[in-house]
Amino acid sequence: MESTPAQVAATAAINISFAWAMGVLACRLWLIGQAAPWQQAVARRLSRAMLAGLAVCTAAVFLSLWTESAIMGDVAWLDAWPVCMQMITATHYGHAGAAALALLVVAMLAHPFLYRRGLDRHYVAGMGGLLMSVAAARVVIGHGYEQGPFSVAALAQWLHLLCMALWAGIVFVAGGLVLPRVLLMEPAPSTARAAYLGAMSKWATAALAGVLATGACNAWRLLDGPGDLVSVAYGQVLLAKLLLVAIAIGLGGYNRFLGLPASLAASSLQAAQRGLRNVIAVLRIEAIALLLALVAAAILVTNAPPGH
16 A cells, blocks of 8 residues: 555654754763853753654654554544544554654653753763664564564664664754854854764764665665666665765765865864855755655655565
């Protein structure tokens, strides 16, 4: 059965908001123990950004469950409540969705409790554990779970989801929230800026390596051969996702090897500002490519691969 636009939209919203939350959490980890003025301002913005990401993800998971219930029950969308309750209580799809909802609600409640008490490391550890558990719940409704909850396929899908979310989230948060604030409050290069940019680059590279390794594993398992990339709809969407990821890799590589070094090594204030603006511009283009890749991933998740 092919997915509907409503299913794809809800799943894409889950992917994007989950990636945002992962990016916020990574940035929060990098700022532990830092006291530069821009870092304090960013930490406050990150708190609001995390809550927004969790709220959108929670709403999207619920809408995904509701939409799936309406389709499976062959009822009008507004009349899907009884079917939705039956799905939540009687199917593994519903159990996974309910678990994801419960974990996200716990995360929204834990967020202000830990953040306001200045328990930075406890905050990162606790929220990280909850987000990884949400990802595990999402895997239950994926293709990898068909081989068992502790199979290599399920593990690869879980790691792929986490790595893709981390990479995209780092790019989203850096280009849209953190670096513009750095440019505003700290125009000249500093140790704090270098530390943030270095952590961003290293983590994004590590996440990318995980995406490529687990993505190759998933493609090998789900496709009968390279010909499926052009001969079947699932493979065509996967190929589009791969092309978008390749564009993002190229843009990320430019920033890692050219943009970031030029910004940090600038000999004048004007050159430093111009270099950081270039980094931000490239990050935002990369963010568009990754956002589209997450939409493509939503299409793949809501459709059956060849032979299934």
